[in-house]
Amino acid sequence: MKVQEVKYISDYIISIKFDDGVNGTIELKDLVKITQYSERSLQLIFKKRFNLSPIQYIERERLLKSKEMLSKNPSLKVSEVALHVGLNLLGRFSINFKKFFGYSPSQSHQKHPEVKEN
Numbered sequence: 007m008k009v010q011e012v013k014y015i016s017d018y019i020i021s022i023k024f025d026d027g028v029n030g031t032i033e034l035k036d037l038v039k040i041t042q043y044s045e046r047s048l049q050l051i052f053k054k055r056f057n058l059s060p061i062q063y064i065e066r067e068r069l070l071k072s073k074e075m076l077s078k079n080p081s082l083k084v085s086e087v088a089l090h091v092g093l094n095l096l097g098r099f100s101i102n103f104k105k106f107f108g109y110s111p112s113q114s115h116q117k118h119p120e121v122k123e124n
Contacts, residue, residue: 018037018040033064034061048060068091068092068093069107072099072103072111073111073114075090076115077114084099084111099111
């Protein structure tokens with residue numbers, strides 16, 4: 007897979023409109039469909055390019071979007087944001103958010119300049 011193709015896939019994931027009715031939902035099968043690569047090929051490509059599986063990459067992008075939303079809109083509830091970006095398991099969302107950023111989603115309304123990138 008060429009660098010341009012990998013960029014296309016990552017741009018596709020990032021560009022998902024989280025308010026266009028799909029709730030930011032994207033799964034590996036969606037990537038298989040748009041790229042016409044097998045799941046295994048995509049896994050190898052993402053591991054090589056991002057050191058993440060496609061699912062981990064999608065999860066990371068969702069967490070980054072949720073952090074952005076919570077930081078910019080203090081009136082939003084954590085549960086609303088989680089559902090909005092396609093993270094439907096709220097307990098898991100909170101755990102993963104804290105593991106990734108080092109603080110809970112409810113603390114995002116405060117300024118937190120440091121982002122722990124995996």
